[in-house]
Amino acid sequence: MTNDLWEIIAQRRSIRKYTSEDVPDSVLEEIVAAANQAPSACNNQMWKFIAIKNKEILSKCEQAVNAELDKMKEWPEAKGFENKLEARKKAINFYTKAPVTIAVFMTEYKYYDPDYIDMLSRHGYDKEKIKYHLAHADIQSIGAAIQNLLLAAEAKGYGACWMCDPLIAAEPIREILGLDDGHRLMAFIPIGKPANRPGPRPKKGLNEVYQLLK
Ligand SMILES: Cc1cc2nc3c(=O)[nH]c(=O)nc-3n(C[C@H](O)[C@H](O)[C@H](O)COP(=O)(O)O)c2cc1C
Numbered sequence: 001m002t003n004d005l006w007e008i009i010a011q012r013r014s015i016r017k018y019t020s021e022d023v024p025d026s027v028l029e030e031i032v033a034a035a036n037q038a039p040s041a042c043n044n045q046m047w048k049f050i051a052i053k054n055k056e057i058l059s060k061c062e063q064a065v066n067a068e069l070d071k072m073k074e075w076p077e078a079k080g081f082e083n084k085l086e087a088r089k090k091a092i093n094f095y096t097k098a099p100v101t102i103a104v105f106m107t108e109y110k111y112y113d114p115d116y117i118d119m120l121s122r123h124g125y126d127k128e129k130i131k132y133h134l135a136h137a138d139i140q141s142i143g144a145a146i147q148n149l150l151l152a153a154e155a156k157g158y159g160a161c162w163m164c165d166p167l168i169a170a171e172p173i174r175e176i177l178g179l180d181d182g183h184r185l186m187a188f189i190p191i192g193k194p195a196n197r198p199g200p201r202p203k204k205g206l207n208e209v210y211q212l213l214k
Helices: 005-011 025-036 055-073 082-097 114-122 127-133 137-155 165-176
Strands: 047-052 100-106 184-192
Touching: 005 137, 025 047, 025 100, 025 137, 047 055, 047 137, 055 082, 055 165, 082 165, 082 184, 100 137, 114 127, 137 184, 165 184
Parallel strands: none
Antiparallel strands: 047 100, 100 184
């Protein structure tokens, strides 16, 4: 294992199959501490991490996801699509097979200058327009924290996968975890020792995504 940042970035993969080896609580704390060091808008740290090792709780989350997919099967638009929806159950719920899954929640973002926000709202900016104007900085902050978390897991020799698919059951999962509606589920991150090491995913060339203007 290496601690060289460049190698950790290059080696990281989304890992979707895990051995049964536990992730020690002390390692989890270190990984979440790395997430907590991420930059956040106005240093709000508008995040909360819940590490779930309890299989009963994970099974309840799985049931909540499956219930949402079953509801979709009743939609007229789902005609002929039912098998795909059924197959999604397995594809979405692989987090239940990981020794631990971290649920990442976003809490309220308080902009440093409330008078500025007040001015915008009095000038006809509704909630959505204000969020856009602030570049969804709360969501960006959560992304930074999650990336720190993934890199820290990699550095500790674990594999992880950033997952948004289970969020079709975001509200029921929040309730299962006993959190109030000031918490918005943003991701599930299953973590464990990789059962296999997939090769690198194809990435766009730098020439496609980068431009230097001098
Ligand atoms: C915001 C976000 C949501 C994602 N949601 C899922 C998901 O629900 N299920 C899944 O298997 N992978 C998910 N991924 C992982 C991507 O599929 C993966 O990062 C991408 O294919 C590139 O592979 P790599 O991470 O190995 O480089 C998600 C990644 C991101 C950044």
